[in-house]
Amino acid sequence: MTKAASPPAVEYQAALDAVDLPTTPTVDSDWIMVEEGFTLAREHELESLFAIGNGYAGSRGSLAEGSALSAPATSVAGVYDSAPGSVPGLVMVADWTRLSATIDGNRLRLDQGHNLEHRRILDMRQGILWREWRHQDGAGRITRLRELRLASVMDRHLLVQCVTITPENYSGRVSIDAALTGPVALVTSGGTNVAMAVAHRVVDPGGHSIDSTELVDGRQSLEVRLGETYRLDRIVALHTSGDTGEPGAMARTHAERAIEHMTDVISEHRDAWLARWGASDLRIDGDPAAQRALRFAIYHLLSAANPQDDRVSIGARGLSGTGYKGHVFWDTDIFMLPFFMLTYPEAARALVMYRYHTLAAARAKAARLEYRGALYAWESADSGEDVTPPFVIAPDGEIARILTGEQEQHISADVAFGVWSYWRSTGDDRFLIDAGAEILIETARFWASRAEHEEDGRYHIRGVIGPDEYHETVDDNAYTNGMAQWNLEVAQEIADLIAERWPGQWQALSRRLGIEAEEPRGWQRVARDLYTGFDEQAGLFEQFHGYFALEDIDLASFAPRTAPMDVLLGRERIARSKVIKQPDVLMLVYLLWDRMPAEVRKANFEYYEPRCGHGSSLSPAIHALVAARLGDTALAERYFRQAADIDLADNMGNSAGGIHAGALGGLWQAAVFGFAGLRLTEDGPEHHPNLPASWRSLSMRFQWRGRWHELTLPEGEGRNCRTGNDP
């Protein structure tokens, strides 16, 4: 195994004028997403794809001057509110990106005049959204505007925008309106205060700040001279009552100070992104599309993460949009967490600690349903209470009841799996003792009380929904039972481990949780006798009781298709069929890979893969991963492209409400655990690669139990990765 090649060099301008933007865009096409021109109806998608974020706050990449389809939105992670009678959603604060220029009375707009150039660039390497625009108005005046926008990852309370304006063929009067729109201070119904403060300055062509009292509210008029460049800097500081006792005062002070060090704020942010990429990048040689897709995934995952706040988690759409109301699903624990565990363990710790902080609500949910232990919310917000909407108006106009909040109980095992994976990957014993063990024990207790001992001598879990949500209220879902079994066994093992290694802490924990000496043995018994639906003869898991007797529908006969199968067949028909929405048994096969013989993995893939309709964005990546592990690289590659296209090839509005953070995490896993074949065993990391033919190499760094490993494929053999220092 050889040392990873250095990432492509980023080119910078040799020298910048004092009035120029403080840095320049990355030019290497592997690091940037570029949108040329302007198609009004695509704006919502582009706003999601071009969102910036730092895990504390996130802003959509809306056009500064707005358009008929602009939906600018800035949210603060973990700050939710709700109108009476509705479920809580992320709160949107004032639009700090709004900025328009008026030249001699004519406002610059994309839909008026002539756009000589218009380009937006998501600079993933530097964490900056760029815009370049040359506009000619009806009078022939040509104006060049350049903008950078970022959410600082060095100081997460700061949001930055710089805009330069150059009159190319005229001198005249330009009015800039950069007033904030929307609430700069708000209090949620839960009592959280959010405050935003802004500081501006205008820099003249000589690089000097222009004194202006006018600028306080964001409006400034300038006499501009032909060919000279002027710059507006805007820094916004955001604070909440979760950070400080006086968020308003803190925000004002913070913004005023930061504007004096604008260049430093930007360069520190850029350096922080470069350093983060040093740890989290995944380099593909030979497949630029895959490279860009993976960097896009990593960029958005990193943009949503905040290791400094362990009371918030990452919603299904990150901080890139209002979709899913910012709710947290199993997407975080199963699909996103592995990326953070291996490349950004501090951020991973915050995510698993969020589950610890919401354990009380999970206990309350279990108690409400008369079970013991902890049943996590299918959809979770700030408190951990279940915030799943109970109804939906279906596209045929009918009102449909939503059962996932009550029945999709595998979430508790998913949370436990994330907790255990984090601990195993990082060796963070402190976390295990202080928080992780309690989650593992309380989720095991839930399963022990949830499973019912029946006449056949087996335990059964009835009336659930598995990952395949096309089939509701099913008995003995293979994924749910399999993961519950794992949860029960691991909880018992962890109990034994802590009792042996840290007897004092075990005694304290036992006392606090009221664990009787025999209780862990009871979990083991339930696990042993839990019905799994495994058919020894066929080597297949039955997805749930009665699944094998359902109607078989040949999905190939619907190909090619652009609509999900439940839309085509209807809810009732699909529930009577074997068509599944996403990997269910195969999800179990993936997560518990080492527990299953090779022939069982293969048999189940061959059975369930043709029956999957991929109605979930989480589906293609897992199929790619499992297919790659089974050696079917061509099929894996097809699914990988499908997964990559979920956000990037979107011309159908899927991403209007935000990027699919879970699918992006899945894409990363398909590359790392699928194509690279990375396996994390008790004895350390191993790899069994099956790279696509076009991938000349894959290289990455990852952290395992506190040490950085460098993986470069396909060169080298063996189970031990090269270890090294911090990147």
Add this chain to the structure above:
Amino acid sequence: MSEPVILVPLDGTEQALAALPVAKVLAEIDRAALHILYVGEREPPGAELRDRLAHGTPVLDGLTIYPRVGTPAAQILQVAREMNPRLIVMCKHSGAERGKMLGRTAMKVLHDAPCPMVLVPPERGAMPWRLQHVLVPHDGTPTTSAALQGATQLADRARAELLVAHVTDIRAAPTEPGSLTTPSYVDQPQHEWPAWSSEFVERLACICPLGHLHVRVFLAHGDPAAEILRLSEKQSTDLIVLAWRGRWEVPRAGILKDIMREARCPILVVRA
């Protein structure tokens, strides 16, 4: 600014009068003048003409009749070019049989009309008409959104409800940039469907302002014409608005033709 005009060609048959109740309501909504056009082989005296067209009823009282001599379709189009009407409202055909798509004259006018056209099924007869529910089938493309502007303004002025129906073409998504069709992935319907409906309306509205219209979105799949007709019946729609790209030869305009043949309510055809 001159008063808007709605042009109603009548051919002297009783069936043709089915266009009048519809045209009168539309004229009221648009505060437009209703002009009746008759084209014959010779120009008849005024009183005789009114009697011949009205079949002894007072339906044409107070309306101006413009007689022309010549070929009906050519003259209707000529007058339409001269008057620049907001709409042409005419009966689909003056035959008695149901299920007939378009008469020869209506088809020729539809082909070359310089303005949108409302085609009324003759079986409506003299039944009163109202405009409360407007059904707009939409393929999700910006081109269709742009074509619908006049129709949505009409619905807005009528304070009607707009029912936007998207029938999925499962084999191919529109390739026009900015198109919105059925989502490929519906992870959680409780979030996805409201978001999709809202996105569909917002994409429509950014190109075709919806004013104060109350809008409902429906998604269906299957045979588009059958689904649109089914929805029209179920929702008791008063008008179906169809955006037509101007091609008529087989296999083009299949949906338009099927709906034209079977719809029980008037159809407003706008050019995309």
